[in-house]
Amino acid sequence: MDNIMTFINEVGFPIVVSLYLLYRIETKLEAVIQSIQSLPDRLKSNE
Structure with missing residues (x-):
């Protein structure tokens, strides 16, 4: 039992x-x- 507790x-x-x-x-x-999923939308809005 002591081995199990240890x-x-x-x-x-x-x-x-x-x-x-x-x-x-x-x-x-x-x-x-x-952040990665919203990246395409951010790139489109910057064009």
Whole structure:
């Protein structure tokens, strides 16, 4: 039982940090996607 608790403690923290970083990257990626999608309209309006 102690081995399982040690494994969870060692592996659990990196998983939580990874999920948090993935969430932050996802929100920034959404902003990049929206910017790229609006780019053709902006280029047409500048012509």
